[in-house]
Amino acid sequence: MNKKVAIIMGSTSDLPVMQDAIDVLKELDIEIQVDVVSAHRTPEKMFEFGKTAHENGIAVIIAGAGGAAHLPGMIASLSPLPIIGVPIKSSNSIDGWDSILSILQMPGGVPVATVALNGAKNAGILAAQIIGATQEDVRSRIISYKLHLKDKVIQAAAEMQKNV
Secondary structure: OOOEEEEEEOOHHHHHHHHHHHHHHHHOOOOEEEEEOOOOOOHHHHHHHHHHHHHHOEEEEEEEEEOOOOHHHHHHHHOOOOEEEEEEOOOOOOOOHHHHHHHHOOOOOOOOEEOOOOOHHHHHHHHHHHHHOOOHHHHHHHHHHHHHHHHHHHHHHHHHHHHO
16 A cells, blocks of 8 residues: 655745655655645644544655744644654744754654755655655665665766866
């Protein structure tokens, strides 16, 4: 049974960052669901989503948020699923540190895996790896993806050496 990754964000202004997660999950042929779920402006929607995601075929949730960045932690408090937080450097951010610390410093019992500032691509790869732990076809695609990364580095190094 194929599992979906939900990619949620606090605002449509987060989409340019979160697009990297969307793109890598599409490349890895993993079904996604994308939505805006604001912890501050649509709390009822957030509560409903967080409480029911596991009943709707979702296996992992990637939650991106900037500024106070409450969305990943609030979803983690509501859902039994693994949550990956993407801190976003937004227009009202304090160089992104507010977002990083809001997502990273969760209390015991409410874990959120946290990637780098604007690190949605790694969030997508991590979500795929979580699914790949129990789905061999996904694991195979991740292995191929990582081999491709290795090949790109080897090719780039060879090109550099030709031009030095």
